[in-house]
Amino acid sequence: MITATKKRIIESAIQVFNEDLSAPLQRVADKASVTRRTLHRYFSDRNELVAVCEKAIETSCRKAMIAAIQSSNDPLTQLENMLYAGIDCGAKYSFFYKLHQSKDHKHNTENKNCADYDYIYQHFHQIILQLQKNGKVNSDMSAQWIQVLHSGIIESTVNARHHPTKDFQEIKTLAWTSYIKAIAP
Amino acid sequence: MITATKKRIIESAIQVFNEDLSAPLQRVADKASVTRRTLHRYFSDRNELVAVCEKAIETSCRKAMIAAIQSSNDPLTQLENMLYAGIDCGAKYSFFYKLHQSKDHKHNTENKNCADYDYIYQHFHQIILQLQKNGKVNSDMSAQWIQVLHSGIIESTVNARHHPTKDFQEIKTLAWTSYIKAIAP
């Protein structure tokens, strides 16, 4: 059973660690409106907290991404929903993406997390390939570059959320519009 | 006089702190291939190092951005060069942008750094406005959103540099192509 407090601590930790992995635990506790003592009742040490955060991220991002992939048979809709899923995951997505991109991350297909990551990005590449065949995406752009752009737009959009002049749904649509135009032929 | 070692320490610190502001100084020293003792000979304490990094960032980003703005009278060329300048600044640009966007940053027009930041982004907004008038940029997109996109693309491109399948100049061109298409009408 996962209590509300535990959940709040994890969410706070993800936000804090995403910006500053070495931040003192006090900052996580503060953000979660909880004492450091309480934090330590749920997580025996820093490593455990970080590990749980990573797991939580993997789980929720993976779920959201897979749902997006399976939401339709139309690759354009799939791509759009993958973008929205990333934006909705917010800081989690940045962290998720960082984890697998970081230099010291030893990619390992045996690892279930890596397998899921691979599953997602294999599909992503397939979607791009298909859209390129259909003439809906620029064939001069490699799937790898489009992936970089994809995550960049998600990150920007999530950051833009903090100083919201507009409705958030509107920003998401703006993100999609910009994205699809960027990669159009 | 700024020695090579001092410069190397500053560059390393910018990279390390950009990812993890609370990282131990040992990490900065390691990255600079220097002892922690030597680091402390150049910078009496952490705060001083951070301050020097910020100053270095401000100076070099400001210079590069202003040079980009003054490189031409054609707003499209100006925008293109601002993008390249950001990419060339690399981690410095992320830090520069973060510094002025962060919630706890108290913006102050009296502060010379903020004044420069304002100068740059006022010009940026003017450039966008002019391009929108000329029909070269989508008028439905606010200058603010374009700014978010601009920094997002720079950040992605800089990250993409780490796993370079292609020549870096090619990636820069790709970034510009994607960017201008994203904001085209």
Added chain:
DNA sequence: CAAGAATGTCTCAAATTAGTGACATTTAGA
């Protein structure tokens, strides 16, 4: 209300990080 669970307060010891002095070693330049 009563009891038990969750959280907070206060305290403390261990671990890590920060900063510095004293002296050895290396490096660059006259």
Added chain:
DNA sequence: TCTAAATGTCACTAATTTGAGACATTCTTG
């Protein structure tokens, strides 16, 4: 080669962060 500057090594203290015990307080729920 000789010297001075730069850097490294080692040792040490101070400051910060971490993790946990003991007990008080607050919050739930029957």
